[in-house]
Amino acid sequence: MSDLFIELQGITKRFPGVVANDRVDLTVHRGEIHAIVGENGAGKSTLMRVLYGLYQPDEGTIAVKGHAVTIESPRRALELGIGMVHQHFMLIPVFTVAENVILGSEPVWGFGRLRMREAQQRVAELCRQYGFVLDPTAEVGSLSVGEQQRVEIIKVLYRGAELLILDEPTAVLVPQEVDELFNNLRQLVAQGKTVIFISHKLDEVLAISDQITVLRRGRVVGTVPAAGTTKAQLAEMMVGRPVLVELAHPPVEPGPVRLDVRQVRVPGRGTRPAVRDVSFAVGAGEIYGIAGVEGNGQTELVEALVGLRRITGGQLLIDGRDVTHATARAIRLMGVAHIPEDRHRRGIALPMAVWENMILGHHTREEFTHGALLNRPGIRGFVRRRVGDYDIRVADVEAPVLALSGGNQQKVVVAREFSFAPQVLVAAQPTRGLDIGATEFVMRQLLAARSSGMAVLLVSANLEEILSLSDRVGVMYGGALVAEFARGEVSAAELGLYMTGAGRTGEARAG
Amino acid sequence: MKHRLLVLQMATPVLAILFGMLSASVIILAIGRNPLDVYAVMVRFNLTRTDSLFSILFKTTPLIFAGLAVALSFRVSLFNIGVEGQYYIGAFCAALVGFSLRGLPAVLHLPLALLAAAGGAMVWALVPIVLKLRRGAHEVITTIMMNYIASALLLYLINDVFRDPTQIGTPRVRTPLVAAAARVPSLGPLLAPLGLHGSDVEKLNLLLPVGIVIAVVLAYFLSRTRFGYEVRAVAFNPLAAEAAGIPNARVQFGMFMLSAGIAGLVGLNDILGFFGYLDIDFPKGLGFLGISVALLAKNNPLGVIPAALLFGFLDRGAAGVQFFARVPKEIIVILQALIILAIVVAYELLTRYVRTQRKREAELPVTATPAAEATGR
Numbered sequence: 084m085s086d087l088f089i090e091l092q093g094i095t096k097r098f099p100g101v102v103a104n105d106r107v108d109l110t111v112h113r114g115e116i117h118a119i120v121g122e123n124g125a126g127k128s129t130l131m132r133v134l135y136g137l138y139q140p141d142e143g144t145i146a147v148k149g150h151a152v153t154i155e156s157p158r159r160a161l162e163l164g165i166g167m168v169h170q171h172f173m174l175i176p177v178f179t180v181a182e183n184v185i186l187g188s189e190p191v192w193g194f195g196r197l198r199m200r201e202a203q204q205r206v207a208e209l210c211r212q213y214g215f216v217l218d219p220t221a222e223v224g225s226l227s228v229g230e231q232q233r234v235e236i237i238k239v240l241y242r243g244a245e246l247l248i249l250d251e252p253t254a255v256l257v258p259q260e261v262d263e264l265f266n267n268l269r270q271l272v273a274q275g276k277t278v279i280f281i282s283h284k285l286d287e288v289l290a291i292s293d294q295i296t297v298l299r300r301g302r303v304v305g306t307v308p309a310a311g312t313t314k315a316q317l318a319e320m321m322v323g324r325p326v327l328v329e330l331a332h333p334p335v336e337p338g339p340v341r342l343d344v345r346q347v348r349v350p351g352r353g354t355r356p357a358v359r360d361v362s363f364a365v366g367a368g369e370i371y372g373i374a375g376v377e378g379n380g381q382t383e384l385v386e387a388l389v390g391l392r393r394i395t396g397g398q399l400l401i402d403g404r405d406v407t408h409a410t411a412r413a414i415r416l417m418g419v420a421h422i423p424e425d426r427h428r429r430g431i432a433l434p435m436a437v438w439e440n441m442i443l444g445h446h447t448r449e450e451f452t453h454g455a456l457l458n459r460p461g462i463r464g465f466v467r468r469r470v471g472d473y474d475i476r477v478a479d480v481e482a483p484v485l486a487l488s489g490g491n492q493q494k495v496v497v498a499r500e501f502s503f504a505p506q507v508l509v510a511a512q513p514t515r516g517l518d519i520g521a522t523e524f525v526m527r528q529l530l531a532a533r534s535s536g537m538a539v540l541l542v543s544a545n546l547e548e549i550l551s552l553s554d555r556v557g558v559m560y561g562g563a564l565v566a567e568f569a570r571g572e573v574s575a576a577e578l579g580l581y582m583t584g585a586g587r588t589g590e591a592r593a594g
Numbered sequence: 595m596k597h598r599l600l601v602l603q604m605a606t607p608v609l610a611i612l613f614g615m616l617s618a619s620v621i622i623l624a625i626g627r628n629p630l631d632v633y634a635v636m637v638r639f640n641l642t643r644t645d646s647l648f649s650i651l652f653k654t655t656p657l658i659f660a661g662l663a664v665a666l667s668f669r670v671s672l673f674n675i676g677v678e679g680q681y682y683i684g685a686f687c688a689a690l691v692g693f694s695l696r697g698l699p700a701v702l703h704l705p706l707a708l709l710a711a712a713g714g715a716m717v718w719a720l721v722p723i724v725l726k727l728r729r730g731a732h733e734v735i736t737t738i739m740m741n742y743i744a745s746a747l748l749l750y751l752i753n754d755v756f757r758d759p760t761q762i763g764t765p766r767v768r769t770p771l772v773a774a775a776a777r778v779p780s781l782g783p784l785l786a787p788l789g790l791h792g793s794d795v796e797k798l799n800l801l802l803p804v805g806i807v808i809a810v811v812l813a814y815f816l817s818r819t820r821f822g823y824e825v826r827a828v829a830f831n832p833l834a835a836e837a838a839g840i841p842n843a844r845v846q847f848g849m850f851m852l853s854a855g856i857a858g859l860v861g862l863n864d865i866l867g868f869f870g871y872l873d874i875d876f877p878k879g880l881g882f883l884g885i886s887v888a889l890l891a892k893n894n895p896l897g898v899i900p901a902a903l904l905f906g907f908l909d910r911g912a913a914g915v916q917f918f919a920r921v922p923k924e925i926i927v928i929l930q931a932l933i934i935l936a937i938v939v940a941y942e943l944l945t946r947y948v949r950t951q952r953k954r955e956a957e958l959p960v961t962a963t964p965a966a967e968a969t970g971r
């Protein structure tokens with residue numbers, strides 16, 4: 084515990100219009116798991132990028148193992164034993180695990196011939212040493228999200244990292260995968276590695292970390308040991324006031340069916356369909372939750388429902404109208420909003436301005452256009468209101484949306500999709516990357532929309548979220564809906580069983 | 595850090611040009627000349643003579659159209675290498691309308707000829723774009739192929755079908771003369787009161803201001819209209835655009851047609867503005883130069899104007915250097931190509947450097963779409 088690894092002192096990093104890090108002090112000891120928590124835009128990712136050499140601090144000093152250093156690049160960071168596990172996996176799907184791991188630092192014989200056998204052995208060895216379940220010869224494209232993340236971690240270990248930085252690693256994982264990740268992390272620290280870990284899920288943070296540093300608006304509020312700290316205390320440190328995470332779920336009499344999915348089939352890669360004859364219906368004033376491990380057809384189902392994927396069998400009706408083969412635009416115009424699971428893929432265009440992203444999909448509305456021209460004043464007013472309502476931390480709405488923190492990017496998408504009173508909302512991982520305050524806000528929005536008669540399809544890996552919001556819950560496994568429960572009929576643990584295909588199959592609705 | 599990048603980004607075209615001159619210097623030194631002298635001759639010849647100034651403007655005109663055409667396609671991640679062939683077809687259609695119709699008033703005949711040029715090129719471009727959007731055939735391959743076909747087709751049409759019967763028996767292989775009503779008016783009469791005379795002044799025609807106006811209109815169109823907004827979305831994230839209900843294929847189709855339509859006008863500066871007939875030896879290669887112009891302009895319609903001017907400057911300068919510095923013609927051609935190559939390479943490298951620095955700052959996942967690369971905003 085006494086062995087100092089990292090010492091940041093007075094780190095300040097400014098961006099146009101914001102001080103992302105304001106005189107931050109951070110001390111990390113060897114062999115500990117150190118969590119960094121804070122609201123969206125508090126400066127967590129920025130601080131980590133400073134430490135990994137992606138940004139240069141404007142002020143402050145960095146000491147590694149007692150020596151003052153300048154980390155001018157990620158290469159230098161790795162030399163110092165600091166590695167970062169990328170949040171957006173940078174893996175080549177057609178390469179094997181071992182090939183991906185060695186990419187960029189390949190062991191070679193003379194004339195550049197690859198020492199593939201050796202690489203595979205090294206990777207296998209690393210997996211064994213830290214208890215990672217991973218086949219070095221497997222093709223990365225066929226791996227689950229959790230497994231791909233393991234590849235990213237091995238990649239960093241392979242390059243000799245002693246300190247691993249993980250920025251919201253659990254945002255994309257289902258509970259079982261989180262458990263597995265935490266086991267891996269515990270193995271790593273047991274063998275002398277050090278971990279810095281960012282998460283918005285305070286239960287996770289308390290469960291896994293030794294020390295917790297709280298950031299608020301770029302400043303360190305304090306560092307506390309995880310033992311003896313409660314969730315409420317942490318939340319209060321983060322936000323500056325007590326946070327209540329109690330949600331009222333008033334009974335709402337479901338109205339007429341809005342979203343009617345009948346025996347829908349969606350092709351997948353190869354001959355196996357990604358979605359197999361799925362049927363369910365969501366009424367006005369109802370939230371229908373879909374739980375499932377990523378890769379069991381939810382992505383394809385959601386995209387099919389909003390017109391982004393071909394439906395090859397069955398029928399899709401919205402407000403009684405057949406839209407099985409309708410375009411995304413037609414479906415949108417019927418009042419269907421869509422929060423995509425991966426904001427960077429389907430939700431925003433990173434180089435475009437915040438205001439431009441804010442009206443994406445609404446840009447043809449009358450209030451935003453003057454004939455063929457965009458109505459800039461009208462748009463500006465709308466954007467200002469949304470930024471205020473959703474507490475989006477943005478210095479300048481003309482700046483590209485990539486200048487926003489991850490959570491604030493998510494807020495842009497959510498705020499946009501909740502605009503103009505949609506009739507049906509297809510929300511995939513709507514709170515991914517949001518802090519507790521914003522998560523609570525979005526959950527309240529969902530419930531308010533439900534009360535006002537919206538039909539919501541909620542697809543989430545977060546079982547707590549699904550269970551606390553949904554009127555009914557369906558479980559997807561292997562492309563089929565294998566079970567359906569009414570509210571209060573099922574526990575998280577039971578859902579988990581169904582999600583891995585281990586539950587009873589007698590109740591399966593779709594066959 | 596931020597400021598350094600910004601300055602570097604703005605200085606890129608200048609640095610690229612300097613690098614081009616530096617590389618060319620090596621060749622000039624190799625033939626035993628002093629590069630400084632040669633450049634001095636070029637600058638003096640280009641900038642101190644009225645005929646040079648107007649010749650530069652004349653050479654700039656088609657390059658504005660060509661640069662705009664290429665830039666528009668780049669803006670939606672399509673590579674229209676077919677501007678070359680499209681302007682052959684456009685030139686022919688304009689000539690055909692010009693010489694086969696008689697007695698129309700100029701207010702009708704000239705616009706008709708321009709429309710024919712744009713329309714013909716658009717029809718020609720339908721093949722590659724439909725193949726691309728329907729079947730996924732890569733437009734680079736198909737447009738290059740279409741260029742060959744256009745070239746051969748034009749030779750056939752001029753030589754075997756529409757050759758001016760009065761020229762048979764002479765070495766001149768060309769179409770009949772275009773009606774006066776279909777000629778693009780010269781700016782000469784406007785310039786004469788300013789004391790500007792001479793054949794190079796006379797050559798300058800209405801297409802130069804037309805090109806500039808089109809560039810300005812396009813810049814406005816792309817930045818202010820709904821369609822321009824959709825173009826940006828499609829270029830920067832086609833998947834998100836699709837999810838927002840923007841029809842990617844339709845936007846790409848529209849921009850490709852616009853690109854081809856403007857490409858159709860490239861040849862008119864020479865055909866309707868100067869010669870008055872389509873000769874088998876009409877100026878070729880302008881479409882390919884348009885690619886360099888668009889690159890240098892970062893696909894910005896307004897940037898196309900100075901970029902085209904630079905290429906016009908080089909072209910005219912070559913003539914001066916050949917005559918006054920007595921550098922052999924072949925060397926001039928090498929020089930020109932080298933400067934263009936160096937500019938494009940240096941420019942690409944610098945842009946890429948700025949971009950990776952940016953990306954590093956933002957830790958963006960590396961996207962492989964040509965859109966993000968080709969589209970400067």
Ligand SMILES: Nc1ncnc2c1ncn2[C@@H]1O[C@H](COP(=O)(O)OP(=O)(O)OP(=O)(O)O)[C@@H](O)[C@H]1O
Pocket residue numbers: 098099101102103121122123124125126127128129130476477478485486487488489490491516518955956
């Ligand atoms: N490249 C950038 N350009 C301009 N501003 C930036 C840039 N990166 C971050 N910022 C700003 O710095 C602040 C801190 O952002 P950072 O990404 O560190 O937050 P975070 O704590 O990781 O938030 P989240 O929980 O949402 O991921 C934000 O206000 C953000 O807008």
Ligand SMILES: [Mg+2]
Pocket residue numbers: 127128129250488489490
């Ligand atoms: Mg972050």
